[in-house]
Amino acid sequence: MQSMGFYMAQRLSxxxxxxxxxxxxxxxxxxxQGGLSTAEILERTRGSLSWFAFYGSxxxxxxxxxxxxxxxxxxxxxxxxxxxxDLFTWAVMIxxxxxxxxxxxxxxxx
Amino acid sequence: xxxxxxxxxxxxxxxxxxxGRFETxxxxxxxxxxxxxxxxxxxxxxxxxxxxRYACRVGMCGSCAMMVNGQPRWTCRTHVSRVAxxxxxxxxxxxNLPVIKDLAVDMDPFFxxxxxxxxxxxxxxxxxxxxxxxxxQEPGRVEANKAIECINCAVCYAxxxxxxxxxxxxxxxxxxxxWTLYNDVKIDDRQAALDRATAAGGCQNCHSQGSxxxxxxxxxxxxxxxxxxxxxxxxxxxxxxxx
Ligand code: SF4
Ligand code: SF4
Ligand code: FES
Numbered sequence: 001m002q003s004m005g006f007y008m009a010q011r012l013s014x015x016x017x018x019x020x021x022x023x024x025x026x027x028x029x030x031x032x033q034g035g036l037s038t039a040e041i042l043e044r045t046r047g048s049l050s051w052f053a054f055y056g057s058x059x060x061x062x063x064x065x066x067x068x069x070x071x072x073x074x075x076x077x078x079x080x081x082x083x084x085x086d087l088f089t090w091a092v093m094i095x096x097x098x099x100x101x102x103x104x105x106x107x108x109x110x
Numbered sequence: 111x112x113x114x115x116x117x118x119x120x121x122x123x124x125x126x127x128x129x130g131r132f133e134t135x136x137x138x139x140x141x142x143x144x145x146x147x148x149x150x151x152x153x154x155x156x157x158x159x160x161x162x163r164y165a166c167r168v169g170m171c172g173s174c175a176m177m178v179n180g181q182p183r184w185t186c187r188t189h190v191s192r193v194a195x196x197x198x199x200x201x202x203x204x205x206n207l208p209v210i211k212d213l214a215v216d217m218d219p220f221f222x223x224x225x226x227x228x229x230x231x232x233x234x235x236x237x238x239x240x241x242x243x244x245x246x247q248e249p250g251r252v253e254a255n256k257a258i259e260c261i262n263c264a265v266c267y268a269x270x271x272x273x274x275x276x277x278x279x280x281x282x283x284x285x286x287x288x289w290t291l292y293n294d295v296k297i298d299d300r301q302a303a304l305d306r307a308t309a310a311g312g313c314q315n316c317h318s319q320g321s322x323x324x325x326x327x328x329x330x331x332x333x334x335x336x337x338x339x340x341x342x343x344x345x346x347x348x349x350x351x352x353x
Binding site: 003006 | 272310312315343344
């Protein structure tokens with residue numbers, strides 16, 4: 001079951017993600033074509049507020065979007081309902097947020 | 111052998127409630143024969159206990175819908191030659207609704223959702239007041255007109271996978287009706303119409319795959335109506351937040 005709040009959160013997170021996905025693909029192509037080493041990449045990302053903002057907002061949007069998407073699958077396919085469904089949604093969101101935050105902090109923090 | 115002497119092998123769903131199985135009948139094939147003709151032939155010539163529903167036989171009443179070779183159709187307007195798989199035909203009760211017996215389903219859940227989505231008439235004027243003039247060119251009326259030919263046959267409802275996965279989902283027909291009312295200038299409280307269409311089981315559950323539009327025998331477009339509801343709901347969501 002999807003409430004209007006979840007619906008809006010999923011649409012908005014998709015709108016945030018769309019340009020970030022394109023940006024991320026562009027970055028990957030650039031890094032590989034340019035043959036950047038790990039050290040060279042980290043040199044550019046460490047301590048950079050803009051990379052932190054870029055991948056930080058990506059992680060937040062993905063966590064929201066994926067959790068709601070999986071929530072729909074869980075309720076329609078696995079017939080999860082009520083409190084179990086809410087617990088599942090929040091758990092997915094928190095796990096993704098935690099994993100993403102770890103990765104972002106590892107490459108952008110000094 | 112001429113075509114009229116050929117035989118159709120028809121498997122028909124038999125049973126009461128959730129229990130049942132397909133039973134095969136042999137039916138003489140005719141040059142011009144609808145699926146409803148086949149069902150009637152079986153009931154009149156082979157097994158009088160076969161239960162099914164129909165009334166108008168011309169695609170107006172919406173009571174004859176069944177699953178034909180796995181797809182929802184008006185049986186009265188479906189020619190056997192268009193759907194038969196060689197000489198085989200499978201006829202079952204409409205999907206997503208509880209079976210009463212054989213090919214007759216209980217339409218109550220479908221109509222209850224129609225009412226839940228706001229489909230019941232709520233007049234904005236009493237009979238003592240003058241009739242409100244409505245211009246056929248008014249944009250809301252043009253939008254509302256698109257769906258008024260719906261005959262409540264539940265073909266779209268049977269085609270919808272979201273209804274199958276989520277029994278609380280209001281479904282394409284009821285939501286299309288809600289969109290019609292939302293656009294109707296004779297409706298006073300449009301926000302109330304939108305609130306009903308976005309409550310639990312509302313338009314936000316639709317996956318926009320469009321089986322409803324693909325299967326509606328009246329060539330209506332519930333998919334676009336629901337997309338309209340979603341747009342209106344999103345706009346009103348922000349408006350309410352900013353109030
Ligand atoms: S578009 Fe929406 S209403 Fe139509 S069949 Fe798909 S989920 Fe159901
Ligand atoms: S929208 Fe089409 S398929 Fe659905 S109930 Fe109305 S007429 Fe039937
Ligand atoms: S019998 Fe009326 S629509 Fe088919």
